[in-house]
Amino acid sequence: MTTIRLFGLGVRLALTGGRASITRMVLMALGLAVGVALLLGAFSVGPAVGARRDRDVARGGQTAPTAGASRDVTYRWDASTRFEGVSIPVIVLRGVGDAPVPPGIPRLPRPGEVFVSPALADLLASRDGSLLAPRLPGSVAGTIGEDGLLFPDELYGYVGAPAALPIERLGIAQASFSAVDRPSEDMSFSALLVLCVFALGLLLPTGLFIVTTTRLSASTRETRFAAVRLAGATQSQVRLLAAAESALAALVACLLAWPLFLAGRIVVSRFTIFGYRWFPGDFSPPAPVAAVLLVGAPLFAVGVTMLGMRRLVVSPLGIARRARRPRRASLWPAMLGVGFLVLVAAARYPDTVLGQPSPIPGLIVGGALAMVLAGLAGTVPWLGWLGARALATWGPTPSVLLGSRRLESEPTSAGRVVAGITVLLALVGMAQALALSALASDGSSFVPRWATALPPSTVFVSSNTGRDRTEAFETLAHVPGVHSVMVMAKAPTGGHGHPGSHAAVLTDGAPATLERIRNEVAWVGVAQTLDELRTQYGSASSEAIRTSRMMNFVTVLVLLVTAGSLLLSTVDGMMERRRPMAVLSAIGVPLAVMRRSVFVQIALPLAAALVLGAAASLGVVALFFRAVNEPTLFPVGPLVLTSGAITAMVVLVTAVALPWARIARRPELLRNE
Amino acid sequence: MIETEIGGNEERTSSSKGSLLIASDLHKRFGRSTALAGLSVEVRGGELVAVLGPSGSGKSTLLLCLAGIIPPDRGEVVYRGRTLASLSDATLTRLRRDEFGFVFQFGQLVPELTAVDNVSLPLRLAGLRRRDAATRAREWLARLDVDEVADQRAGEMSGGQAQRVAVARALVTGPRVVFADEPTGSLDSLNGDLVMNLMVGAAREQGTTVVLVTHEARVAAYADRELVVRDGMLAEPSGSP
Numbered sequence: 001m002t003t004i005r006l007f008g009l010g011v012r013l014a015l016t017g018g019r020a021s022i023t024r025m026v027l028m029a030l031g032l033a034v035g036v037a038l039l040l041g042a043f044s045v046g047p048a049v050g051a052r053r054d055r056d057v058a059r060g061g062q063t064a065p066t067a068g069a070s071r072d073v074t075y076r077w078d079a080s081t082r083f084e085g086v087s088i089p090v091i092v093l094r095g096v097g098d099a100p101v102p103p104g105i106p107r108l109p110r111p112g113e114v115f116v117s118p119a120l121a122d123l124l125a126s127r128d129g130s131l132l133a134p135r136l137p138g139s140v141a142g143t144i145g146e147d148g149l150l151f152p153d154e155l156y157g158y159v160g161a162p163a164a165l166p167i168e169r170l171g172i173a174q175a176s177f178s179a180v181d182r183p184s185e186d187m188s189f190s191a192l193l194v195l196c197v198f199a200l201g202l203l204l205p206t207g208l209f210i211v212t213t214t215r216l217s218a219s220t221r222e223t224r225f226a227a228v229r230l231a232g233a234t235q236s237q238v239r240l241l242a243a244a245e246s247a248l249a250a251l252v253a254c255l256l257a258w259p260l261f262l263a264g265r266i267v268v269s270r271f272t273i274f275g276y277r278w279f280p281g282d283f284s285p286p287a288p289v290a291a292v293l294l295v296g297a298p299l300f301a302v303g304v305t306m307l308g309m310r311r312l313v314v315s316p317l318g319i320a321r322r323a324r325r326p327r328r329a330s331l332w333p334a335m336l337g338v339g340f341l342v343l344v345a346a347a348r349y350p351d352t353v354l355g356q357p358s359p360i361p362g363l364i365v366g367g368a369l370a371m372v373l374a375g376l377a378g379t380v381p382w383l384g385w386l387g388a389r390a391l392a393t394w395g396p397t398p399s400v401l402l403g404s405r406r407l408e409s410e411p412t413s414a415g416r417v418v419a420g421i422t423v424l425l426a427l428v429g430m431a432q433a434l435a436l437s438a439l440a441s442d443g444s445s446f447v448p449r450w451a452t453a454l455p456p457s458t459v460f461v462s463s464n465t466g467r468d469r470t471e472a473f474e475t476l477a478h479v480p481g482v483h484s485v486m487v488m489a490k491a492p493t494g495g496h497g498h499p500g501s502h503a504a505v506l507t508d509g510a511p512a513t514l515e516r517i518r519n520e521v522a523w524v525g526v527a528q529t530l531d532e533l534r535t536q537y538g539s540a541s542s543e544a545i546r547t548s549r550m551m552n553f554v555t556v557l558v559l560l561v562t563a564g565s566l567l568l569s570t571v572d573g574m575m576e577r578r579r580p581m582a583v584l585s586a587i588g589v590p591l592a593v594m595r596r597s598v599f600v601q602i603a604l605p606l607a608a609a610l611v612l613g614a615a616a617s618l619g620v621v622a623l624f625f626r627a628v629n630e631p632t633l634f635p636v637g638p639l640v641l642t643s644g645a646i647t648a649m650v651v652l653v654t655a656v657a658l659p660w661a662r663i664a665r666r667p668e669l670l671r672n673e
Numbered sequence: 674m675i676e677t678e679i680g681g682n683e684e685r686t687s688s689s690k691g692s693l694l695i696a697s698d699l700h701k702r703f704g705r706s707t708a709l710a711g712l713s714v715e716v717r718g719g720e721l722v723a724v725l726g727p728s729g730s731g732k733s734t735l736l737l738c739l740a741g742i743i744p745p746d747r748g749e750v751v752y753r754g755r756t757l758a759s760l761s762d763a764t765l766t767r768l769r770r771d772e773f774g775f776v777f778q779f780g781q782l783v784p785e786l787t788a789v790d791n792v793s794l795p796l797r798l799a800g801l802r803r804r805d806a807a808t809r810a811r812e813w814l815a816r817l818d819v820d821e822v823a824d825q826r827a828g829e830m831s832g833g834q835a836q837r838v839a840v841a842r843a844l845v846t847g848p849r850v851v852f853a854d855e856p857t858g859s860l861d862s863l864n865g866d867l868v869m870n871l872m873v874g875a876a877r878e879q880g881t882t883v884v885l886v887t888h889e890a891r892v893a894a895y896a897d898r899e900l901v902v903r904d905g906m907l908a909e910p911s912g913s914p
Contacts, residue, residue: 398797401790402783409785409826511820580783586742587842588770590763 010244030057032253044283061174072097094161104148109160135522151277336375344370381415384605403600418609429617431636457509460492470500481513585665700747708734711713723896742758774843778855835866
């Protein structure tokens with residue numbers, strides 16, 4: 001029989017194999033589709049950041065050269081403001097000659113006209129809008145399109161400069177508005193670590209999830225192949241039949257993956273990720289990557305199936321698996337050790353290792369981290385196996401005996417799932433340590449003590465050009481809710497400016513008072529509360545919070561993927577062992593004992609995963625702080641919290657999976673007729 | 674024997690005098706196929722009953738109904754005066770663990786457990802300490818001449834050895850009844866005879882009742898009485914013990 005015909009037979013067998021065969025195929029296809037969609041998403045993060053940056057750069061525009069200035073320029077004046085705690089960029093524009101137009105609007109606003117983002121239009125039309133309207137004088141001539149906004153709900157406005165406003169007040173002359181390539185900046189050790197952590201954190205568990213789905217119902221499928229052997233197929237023909245089934249599922253998965261990815265990015269656009277909102281279209285993987293993923297997934301699934309069958313001896317009388325126990329001298333702990341050694345070297349001799357020209361430091365740090373994480377992923381099943389063997393020998397209760405013996409004989413299914421958990425925990429620790437490091441230089445240090453000593457209801461007003469605005473600031477005393485105004489040269493962010501360029505306004509603390517002050521100083525100055533100053537100038541804190549949020553996002557995503565893997569493998573494991581479970585039920589093993597044994601099979605590797613993941617995380621963190629020569633900050637809180645979340649997830653998933661134990665032990669399976 | 678709430682203190686001799694198991698008018702369907710169609714049977718204490726019949730006649734279903742593993746759609750099974758259908762799942766589980774033993778044709782041993790683990794499992798479930806249970810399990814393995822595979826897993830034994838380990842597990846708790854479904858179905862005649870001799874010998878020694886499903890006349894010859902099942906009914910009246 002030719003290979004193609006055999007492949008066709010494999011597909012036909014898969015499709016006509018009854019309900020169980022179809023269910024297995026659907027599950028495998030769904031699992032793979034989710035995995036591929038997640039990978040597409042992971043590879044879209046870079047382009048999303050790039051697309052957003054490009055829009056940001058484009059609307060910022062390119063400044064016209066002062067010497068030999070072009071006559072075709074657009075003057076822009078930054079009149080940004082805050083409203084109810086939210087920043088609203090407001091740009092005043094006036095064109096000269098064939099003036100360039102910012103992206104997202106068809107033309108420059110004329111005097112008395114404004115272009116606003118859809119969200120800002122809604123805000124202006126709302127009940128509170130009247131408090132904001134004085135800062136955007138004019139009628140709304142249109143809304144700003146997506147190419148002129150950073151994210152869907154952004155509050156942004158362009159105002160046509162009043163004719164009376166002298167041109168010298170309109171600060172910067174823009175020659176054009178378009179995205180330009182910015183030279184890539186050398187990445188810091190922290191940024192490099194964050195990038196590696198994020199990429200590996202998302203890709204590794206997703207890869208493990210795909211492997212889990214391709215191994216679904218493996219033994220049922222393998223038993224069927226014995227019957228095919230009996231009908232005259234050779235061992236290699238059986239492998240091809242298996243590959244056909246996996247390839248079919250993977251093809252269906254690829255067809256599902258793209259719509260799933262498109263739906264996913266719509267969902268994602270409704271949430272804040274990494275502290276930012278995104279347009280669905282921002283998440284577009286590079287075409288070659290998408291093609292490789294969509295073509296690679298079936299190949300990967302076929303590869304995993306073939307690899308899974310390499311130890312399987314399919315004979316006409318049945319199947320036998322060549323004994324495979326995790327070796328004593330496993331390669332994985334060695335890989336873990338080598339990875340750590342490289343990181344130790346980088347920490348001890350940072351100038352030598354990290355001082356190399358780009359991209360060598362990236363390769364060294366990323367490679368070592370990859371080795372550590374892959375080593376962790378491989379070491380955990382081995383550790384779980386060691387623990388199970390010890391526990392089985394001791395065997396304190398029947399449930400522990402059943403669970404640990406099962407784990408000892410088949411450590412890989414649970415191992416695959418907990419490997420993802422170990423990696424996740426290690427990554428959480430590393431990322432949160434980076435966040436802690438940044439938080440150590442908290443933004444509050446940028447705000448001088450005299451400012452923090454004033455009542456919390458104080459509003460700090462600063463001239464947006466740095467000029468003396470004493471006259472304008474003193475009028476604030478007449479604003480309802482203002483108690484007094486102190487005009488000064490001291491800047492609330494430290495240092496001194498021109499006399500009269502800053503003011504501290506004591507108010508009744510009402511939000512409306514703050515907005516009235518902002519209306520009064522619109523286009524002249526910026527009014528902020530102490531909290532807003534801290535947030536704005538605490539860039540380190542913001543970065544830390546962003547890193548922390550990013551890791552929270554990765555954690556939630558990976559937890560969901562891991563929960564899916566765990567649920568699939570637990571339920572599949574029980575359904576695959578229906579006959580032994582039915583026998584156990586027949587000989588009087590209570591359901592509770594079986595359930596507890598299932599729990600042991602999950603809990604034991606989980607414990608190994610948590611301990612190893614946390615230890616590796618703390619180890620890498622200690623090395624990181626040594627490398628950057630900072631006092632070590634161990635992320636104990638996040639680690640405990642994540643371990644708790646993982647444990648809760650495992651308990652929840654196990655609770656959801658356990659009802660299958662009752663189905664799996666149904667005694668009808670014991671009938672021979 | 675490990676005692677349960679069903680007359681645990683009763684003397685075995687007294688129970689063997691009357692009917693231990695009474696099945697009346699058993700009906701059971703699986704989808705559209707009828708497995709049992711009004712079958713009634715009585716099994717007395719200490720006797721060895723062989724249930725014969727062609728494939729698909731309802732033999733295994735009868736055995737599983739008698740053991741309380743699957744409930745009949747209609748009719749009832751009474752074990753030592755109590756209807757199995759009236760017992761809770763927990764009580765039935767304890768009953769199967771403490772008073773019944775099972776030997777199946779395939780898949781009877783838990784594959785990942787060693788022979789000792791498999792045999793000692795019912796004892797441990799009944800509350801025996803690990804060491805005591807293992808000692809008793811090893812004694813039974815020696816008695817059935819498979820002590821050399823005591824620390825091996827099911828997959829590492831031959832079919833005959835695995836079947837003898839299964840017999841040891843069925844008898845280790847000193848059950849009142851052993852249910853055997855084609856216990857020699859996967860063995861050659863030599864190993865089949867060996868298993869039957871050991872099982873019947875041990876059962877007779879303990880006074881254990883054996884209900885044996887088989888389609889082999891050679892195996893049925895070990896029994897005191899033969900029941901022939903055809904199309905879910907008894908094909909001929911059961912003989913007297």
